[in-house]
Amino acid sequence: MEPGTTNQVEIQIPADHPSGTYWYHVHKHGSATFQFNSGMAGFLIVQGGPGTLDAVPEVVAAKDVPMAFQVLRSSNDGRVVFVHQQAQQFGTFPFPDFTTNPPTLPPPAEQGVWSTYGLDGQLPLQPDGKTPAPPSRYSYTTNGVANPTLQMRPGEVQRWRLLNATDGDNLQLVLVSSQNGNQGLGLNVVAMDAITVPKTYHLAAGDPLVIGPGQRMDVMVKAGQPGTYVLQTLDPNSGEVKASVSPYRDSNGSGIAPAWQPSRHSFDFPQPCPATGQASSECTKPGQFKYPITLATIVVSGKTKNMNLPADPLPTPKGLPSIATMLSRTPDKVRNVVFEICGNVAGFEPNARTLPSCGWFLARYDATYWGGTPFNVLQMMRDADDVGEPNADPLMPRINFQKEGLFHPNQPLFPDMIAGNYEEWTVYNRTFSDHPFHIHQNHMLVTKINGITLPQPEWHDTLDVPAARCTDPPALRVRTRSRGGPQPQPPGGRPAAIVGPNDSAPISTCAGPPANINLATPGSITFRTYFNPVTVGCFVAHCHTIDHEDLGMMQRMDILPANGGASGCSLDGDRAAIPLIERLIAGNNGFQVCSALPQSKAKSYSPTGSGGLSNRSPDTAQ
Ligand SMILES: [Cu+2]
Secondary structure: OOOOOOOOOOOOOOOOOOOEEEEEEOOOOOOHHHHHOOOOEEEEEEOOOOOOHHHOHHHHHOEEEEEEEEEEEEEOOOOEOEEOOOOOOOOOOOOOEOOOOOOEOOOHHHOOOEEOOHHHOOOOEOOOOOOEOOOEEEEEEEOOEOOOEEEEOOOOEEEEEEEEOOOOOOEEEEEEEOOOOOOEEOOEEEEEOOEEEEEEEEOOOOOOEEEOOOOEEEEEEEOOOOEEEEEEEOOOOOOOOOOOOOOOOOOOOOOOOOOOOOOOOOOOOOOOEOOOOOOHHHOOOOOOOEOOEEEEEEEEOOOOOOOOOOOOOOOOOOOOOOHHHHHHOOOOEEEEEEEEEEEOOOOOOOOHHHOHHHHHHHHOOOOOOOOOOOOOEEEEEEEOOOOOEOOOOOOOOOEOOOOOOOOOOOOEOOOOOEOOOEEEEEEEEOOOOOEEEEEOOOOEEEEEEOOEEEEEEEEEOEEEEOOOEEOOOOOOEEOOOOOOOOOOOOOOOOOOOOEOOOOOOOEOEOOOOOEOHHHEEOEEEEEEEEOOHHHOEEEEEEEOOHHHHHOOOEEEEEEEOOOOOOOOOOOOOHHHHOOHHHHHOOOOOOOOOOOOOHHHHOOOOOOOOOOOOEOOOOOOOO
């Protein structure tokens, strides 16, 4: 849509479309981050009829409360994130030193493509005239409001539709009493990414529910004693929280336990405190966030209502093959996909240039795609079965993959995805941060996380792929010269380029620094999927950390009507020729979007009456 225009969209919902909680957001490739950080997203709720979750009496009786969690990022004076045209790399490195007054900012060429730092060039001072104001704003909002209030009666049951509409923050939600510390209320998950689960996941009070970027969780909440409760997101970096990307908990209360790591990767945005590797006690600068962050306040008061949670089993979702069918079918294809980062900047993603699959990037850097700007760090996803060929320089990673490079609108990742087929995919994460995998159109039935079989497979359209984990003994070493001979095989099947156990060259460990991703065990999710014939055509799969998607972590997916058929997609190939830097700045006509913080203009959203979220006390001090 051109700026200032309106566009009427008609969406035909097939009669057997799974009901549930969906959403929409900007998706202009290249500038999605820029637009996303301004909050351009909303709910799409598909109401179900008889036989669906929406017809279960306990759900019908429950108040329906959608909650969209967003992070709005802006400079301290309210201007939005902008694209740094002189930036020469993805992330800012070295990072600004906010301990100086005024802070020392990296030169433009060392700043990342999206930045708020540049907007803080003349940092205002605090009223004392000495202390620098916080560099940027980082505002968590719920339906556009900071920490709104929700009313409940004791014993009342409500249905909350929780949407993580942040551009890259994993939320770890708990509902705790503000008077009695950890005394709180459990979250009861009845649907994930719109799809009703067979059996409710009852999380104990204080047990965090992880919602990755782009994910939705429908939870039933039963109010307890009168009092004030807070819905909070916990510190993702503390390592103290037992959390899993699956709501499954075993009898010990622990999760499938991927070693959870932050999904937010770009350091061009201000971060809540503590940042990775930082203790809460260090969060002493004015205006800094502190975890846990309160997303909503729930006041339980008034006359008791005795309401019940829905009983299991929950209704089977429509429009999807049964879980039994999904598991019993022999997959027509088994595929592997990988999230990876290539670059040659020491210190940002250390030794990423040694990744076996990054040879295409180092050998054939496409300056046209990148607008002539030599970004040093790129991100991509590719077929892990596609092993390429040895590079002429034996020290360099492999080249000549079947599908090289970054997202291209005219190049599907696979040429043979056929309507009506069942497939099994494993998505690996060969980086040190999480990446939420999202695929449009067809849901995926996740069967394994990090190779561990889930006792109850989960339907998702978005799921965080946990970061690679360090499992190497420190004695492992890295070659600096090729010595020939067989190379060890990393998980995923590709030969490692440089790693060798017997060399005496400089030592590198997985845990670093310098950390070597080749020595880590990739995170992974494994799923089965069915290509519904109504989805013939083309769409995308991508990382739902939006800046990753913009910079290449996306691929086109084509569903063909039959083997050798055409997807019927005709795309505007010219768009690919637009240099990336121009796509990045699309719509960037001045930054004055948030001259006042949005809370003052936000409307309250009260879908089922007075108990909805109210527009209470905008907390602009965040
Ligand atoms: Cu990512």
